[in-house]
Amino acid sequence: MAILVAGGAGYIGSHMVDRLIEKGQDVVVVDNLSTGHRAAVHEKARFYQGDTRDKAFLTTVFKQEKIDGVIHMDAFSLVGESMTDPLKYFDNNIYGMIVLLEVMKEQGVKYMVFSSTAATYGEPENELITETDRQEPINPYGESKLAMERMIRWADEAYGIKFVALRYFNAAGAKADGSIGEDHHPETHLIPIILQVAAGQRAELQIFGDDYKTPDGTNVRDYVHVLDLADAHMLALEYLQAGNPSQAFNLGSSTGFSNKQMLEAARKVTGKAIPAKIAPRRGGDPDSLVADSQKARKVLGWQPQYDDVEDIIRTAWAWKQSHPQGYGDK
Ligand code: NAD
Structure with missing residues (x-):
């Protein structure tokens, strides 16, 4: 069985794929390369270039591969851009999630680890933000991610798609050997x-x-090393595969x-x-x-x-x- 990393050519996704392969997992990557890089994808991963909003494309990938779980890392994530072009964010992030969940439902795939964001909280209520704090995003990026979290929760209720949502702030660092790293355009981090x-x-x-x-x-x-984030996503998938209930976790230093x-x-x-x-x-x-x-x-x-x-x-x-x-x- 393979793990699908959606957005596996991106900054966090490429480290995720690298870590999974290091642990001996079979990995499939779907990415449209809108912000990602083909060269960032580990040569042992099977790469499919395409858009998660394209249902026919995604269905073909799921039919061709035996996918056990999905790690969702394919979203637009620039706060500033989301303020000036919110519909771009709702289209890519929310519509992309709808199609992915539809295909998971149709193909009987039951686990999703979702890279959410601590931007779903908005203005913090407390010095240290906990999972039960109010979620009131102050930008369309955070709003799109909150909608996606809620969507998966209802997909769990209705179709039994189990999920972990991981909420974190700043991914940072790179693989220590310098072979993959962060390359965003524009760079805002x-x-x-x-x-x-x-x-x-x-x-x-x-x-x-x-x-x-x-x-x-x-x-x-708050800064978390990108490989520590990858480990958390792996642990979250194992947590779901062990039959544990869906829930959200913060990741932070x-x-x-x-x-x-x-x-x-x-x-x-x-x-x-x-x-x-x-x-x-x-x-x-x-x-x-x-x-x-x-x-x-x-x-x-x-x-x-x-x-x-x-x-x-x-x-x-x-x-x-x-x-x-x-x-x-x-
Ligand atoms: P990134 O832009 O480097 O990676 C996103 C990847 O998804 C890219 O490879 C892009 O080409 C791909 N993609 C986007 N839309 C797609 C679509 N419709 N179909 C197929 N592929 C698509 O971003 P990143 O920094 O690696 O972030 C990854 C995820 O983690 C995002 O969901 C982001 O919201 C979340 N996140 C990031 C941070 C951070 O500090 N970078 C913090 C919190 C959460």
């Missing part, structure tokens, strides 16, 4: 942007605001890092000056966003290997140095 400055591809880092209610005044965010701390850590790891300046607040940035992941640690037995942010940055730097232009295909 902090670590790759800092490393672009370190590599001389960007003049300086802009830190948006230093008067937030945090110890050094800059925003505090449980200790956030401020933008200034990230900058200092990157300066240390790279040995570069990394010029930075404080710019005005962007608006819409909560002081601090950190997820409590005790439940995932307890119930799934998840134990992140990368708990030091310098180690995370070191892996991202290894990728940056070996692939200064990313995969070079966009």
Whole structure:
């Protein structure tokens, strides 16, 4: 039986596929390469280029392969873009999920691990966000992911498709050997942007605001290494295959890092000056966003290997140095 990674050519998806293959799993990838990279997909995975909204295409893949479970990582995920083009997000993310669930139902596939997002919570109610906190997204991206979570819950009720939704903030880092890594266009994530400055591809880092209610005044965010995320998805699938009930889990470091701390850590790891300046607040940035992941640690037995942010940055730097232009295909 194979595991289908939808979005397996993307940043997190490619690490997911790599990890599954390392563990001896049979892996099928579906990806339309809209933001992903063919070169990121492990050569041992069977790759099908196509769109999850294309039911005929997806049905062919499911008929050709014996799929036991689906790991869903194919969504658009740029918050800013979702604000200016919300329908693009609802079409790709929500409609894509409808078609995928339909095909799973028709082909009798019972397990889905869904890469959701902590953006489904919106403005945090508490310092550490727990799974039972209010979910009130403040952008269309988070809204689309919340709708997808709810859709799977009803698909479970009606068709018995068991799911785990994993809610996390910032995926970070890369495989330690630098062979795969993060290559987004445009790049909106902090670590790759800092490393672009370190590599001389960007003049300086802009830190948006230093008067937030945090110890050094800059925003505090949660970073999880991409391979720790992959492990959590694997554990979640095993949890479902063992007959456990559907539910959502947060994935996080449980200790956030401020933008200034990230900058200092990157300066240390790279040995570069990394010029930075404080710019005005962007608006819409909560002081601090950190997820409590005790439940995932307890119930799934998840134990992140990368708990030091310098180690995370070191892996991202290894990728940056070996692939200064990313995969070079966009
Ligand atoms: P990514 O853009 O690198 O990967 C998404 C992949 O899905 C790409 O390869 C893209 O080509 C593919 N894809 C998109 N729509 C598709 C469609 N309709 N049909 C087929 N393929 C399609 O993004 P990422 O950073 O790897 O994120 C992966 C998932 O994790 C997303 O669902 C995202 O919402 C979620 N997530 C990411 C982060 C993060 O920090 N990167 C945080 C929380 C959640």
